[in-house]
Amino acid sequence: MEISHNSDYNDRKFALPVDSEHKATEFRLFSIATPHMRAFHLSWISFFSCFVSTFAAPPLLPIIRDNLNLTATDIGNAGIAAVSGAVFARVAMGTACDLFGPRLASSSLILLTAPAVYLSAIANSPATFLMVRFFTGFSLATFVSTQFWMSSMFSPNVVGTANGLSGGWGNLGGGATQLIMPLVYSLIQTNIGSTKFTAWRIAFFIPAFFQTLGAYGIFFLGQDMPDGNYVRLEKAGEKHKDNFSQVFYHAITNYRGWILALTYGYCFGVELTIDNIIAQYFYDRFDVNLHTAGIIAASFGLANLFSRPGGGMLSDLMAKRFGMRGRLWTLWVVQMIGGLLCFLLGKIGSLNGSVVVMLVFSVFVQAACGLTFGVVPFVSRRSLGVISGMTGGGGNVGAVLTQVIFFRGSRYSTEEGISLMGVMIMCCTLVILFIYFPQWGGLFCGPRKGVTEEDYYLSEWTAAEKEQGFHKMSLKFSENSRRERGKKGASVPILSEKETPSTVVKLYFALFSSSMFGEES
Amino acid sequence: MELPFVFLISYLILSCFAASCHGVTFSSLQKTLIVSASSPLGHDLKAGKDELTIKWEFNQTFPPGTDSSYKTVKLKLCYAPESQKDRPWRKTVDNLKKDKTCQHLIVARPYNPSNNSFTWTVERDIPSAKFFVRVYAYDGQEVAVGYGQNTDHSKTVGLFSVHAITGRHASIDVASACFSLFSVGSLAGFFYLERRKGKVSEYK
Numbered sequence: 001m002e003i004s005h006n007s008d009y010n011d012r013k014f015a016l017p018v019d020s021e022h023k024a025t026e027f028r029l030f031s032i033a034t035p036h037m038r039a040f041h042l043s044w045i046s047f048f049s050c051f052v053s054t055f056a057a058p059p060l061l062p063i064i065r066d067n068l069n070l071t072a073t074d075i076g077n078a079g080i081a082a083v084s085g086a087v088f089a090r091v092a093m094g095t096a097c098d099l100f101g102p103r104l105a106s107s108s109l110i111l112l113t114a115p116a117v118y119l120s121a122i123a124n125s126p127a128t129f130l131m132v133r134f135f136t137g138f139s140l141a142t143f144v145s146t147q148f149w150m151s152s153m154f155s156p157n158v159v160g161t162a163n164g165l166s167g168g169w170g171n172l173g174g175g176a177t178q179l180i181m182p183l184v185y186s187l188i189q190t191n192i193g194s195t196k197f198t199a200w201r202i203a204f205f206i207p208a209f210f211q212t213l214g215a216y217g218i219f220f221l222g223q224d225m226p227d228g229n230y231v232r233l234e235k236a237g238e239k240h241k242d243n244f245s246q247v248f249y250h251a252i253t254n255y256r257g258w259i260l261a262l263t264y265g266y267c268f269g270v271e272l273t274i275d276n277i278i279a280q281y282f283y284d285r286f287d288v289n290l291h292t293a294g295i296i297a298a299s300f301g302l303a304n305l306f307s308r309p310g311g312g313m314l315s316d317l318m319a320k321r322f323g324m325r326g327r328l329w330t331l332w333v334v335q336m337i338g339g340l341l342c343f344l345l346g347k348i349g350s351l352n353g354s355v356v357v358m359l360v361f362s363v364f365v366q367a368a369c370g371l372t373f374g375v376v377p378f379v380s381r382r383s384l385g386v387i388s389g390m391t392g393g394g395g396n397v398g399a400v401l402t403q404v405i406f407f408r409g410s411r412y413s414t415e416e417g418i419s420l421m422g423v424m425i426m427c428c429t430l431v432i433l434f435i436y437f438p439q440w441g442g443l444f445c446g447p448r449k450g451v452t453e454e455d456y457y458l459s460e461w462t463a464a465e466k467e468q469g470f471h472k473m474s475l476k477f478s479e480n481s482r483r484e485r486g487k488k489g490a491s492v493p494i495l496s497e498k499e500t501p502s503t504v505v506k507l508y509f510a511l512f513s514s515s516m517f518g519e520e521s
Numbered sequence: 522m523e524l525p526f527v528f529l530i531s532y533l534i535l536s537c538f539a540a541s542c543h544g545v546t547f548s549s550l551q552k553t554l555i556v557s558a559s560s561p562l563g564h565d566l567k568a569g570k571d572e573l574t575i576k577w578e579f580n581q582t583f584p585p586g587t588d589s590s591y592k593t594v595k596l597k598l599c600y601a602p603e604s605q606k607d608r609p610w611r612k613t614v615d616n617l618k619k620d621k622t623c624q625h626l627i628v629a630r631p632y633n634p635s636n637n638s639f640t641w642t643v644e645r646d647i648p649s650a651k652f653f654v655r656v657y658a659y660d661g662q663e664v665a666v667g668y669g670q671n672t673d674h675s676k677t678v679g680l681f682s683v684h685a686i687t688g689r690h691a692s693i694d695v696a697s698a699c700f701s702l703f704s705v706g707s708l709a710g711f712f713y714l715e716r717r718k719g720k721v722s723e724y725k
Binding site: 067072115121195 | 606607608609610619645646648649650685686687688689690693694696697700701703704705707708711712715718719
């Protein structure tokens, strides 16, 4: 192995204990030590501000709809537009992270979408309203950079926790905005004395400004990896500047990425849909006033404070004992229960019962999101960004699909839509049964004997690339991910020589058929 | 010991339901008031600027004493069916507690059988829509007991079109544009700084 040019790199002291990739093996919430914990705080705060901006319109809709003369159809379309932009933006963001690093990728996106929020203040028709919501929604792609950054900074044993906390506290913005925006609006009305139709416009400057601040924070205070930024590491030869088409190819040919994209659509996608429709549901079905409906809607999003991080921590906890199989099983069970609760939510006819079921439902569906990103960091090392992006994008696709199928027009009443959505969640979660890691196993099958983590992660590099030493990081990651075997798998790994990229897919088919007769662990 | 407690709770719960069950319905009200509304500018009004003059009086064709319980009147600006289409937050519902047709209060006055007139400047927070004017009469307990409106039953004649303010000001437009340019400009700055950092580390 090459010795790095700067030997003091390896002697560098970090505030937290680190592994061989210099990723932190501990997570200390109240520290802001560079680079690990600082990256955590920068990422969740900026992601939070993006969520606040994207969902800033719904709580102020009673005023906006009168100012811009919107119909229910206009509002529904704008809601769908707000979550559909991020579908492709998330995949693009994943690629950008792989190629340019999360620091540049996220600060760029945040600064490019901030104008959409500033310009929301001068929207003057249903069409312009739809456009500003559409472009603002692109900022939700910072989710991918958040998860990528955490996966780059934190070791496998705490990556679920780090991902869950940063994702959850970011998603919190969707709930917090239901409280923040009306407050800002009323402050503007009373203190500046503006009319309703001017006050909401001025209110939008607040989330826009915080978004901009977030980008500045990330750029000046953050760094891509524990050892430094991509640009410096690449120039110093520490990190190889990867090839876009290879990165992209390895992501889209990994079937696990597609499965997780689908299932994420039915936990996170459902969460976004509920963010858009729940206030209206309580207002119409139970005749609570708009203020109360807003508080109920906010509490759904606010559960993210502990439920998504809880999912991430649960994933890490299960992995300690049962390895990757524990992570997969927990994800499946929690998301299934979430689907069942969603089905029940539409069936309950009383206000108090509905609120209770909604709160329990929010905990399960958000925990499932956290659990999903306990698995994602392990699907690919080379194409971590694109896989994260695909999964994240899949989440938004789920949001678009569920809103278009169940909550548009008058085909289904809202309660029917909610129940049917619950059924769809349960059906789509079944595909988790098909996820199989040859080195760790799947839901029903154990790992293939003799297959190592190196086999899996190094199969993403060609012989020529390995010769040039581009695969160093994957090698280190393989070592560090040995923990995913759980307490049982303690055998010493044998490095094999399989190298072609499509081996992973071929291996899966071979294993799937032979595992019927093979040994279960 | 527990039984009286149970009775108390059920009484409280039931009384809540009872109150809502007895909400007044619009169809139970008689159209005992004659209402007319006019504006020197015709039927197109600008919010915040133009004025509407409303006149109302008791319809003498009803038996005298019908208005004996009338204590106050409330003048309201109500949405015409055209402006309620595809907007469930303006829906007409018979139960007056849930009815959302008349969301804008013009003025409340003590009841007089005749000689009533009020000139109102259309407020700045009225949205762009088609409206008619309705006057509700209330008794001493604030329960609606009669009404009148300046249009017919189908709510298609005598409507007023209000053109709302945009709420935009030149200062907001300029601020929006400036901040947006600043954001994009910052990004260009970031890329430049990053390039420079890269060049510097190359020479190290």
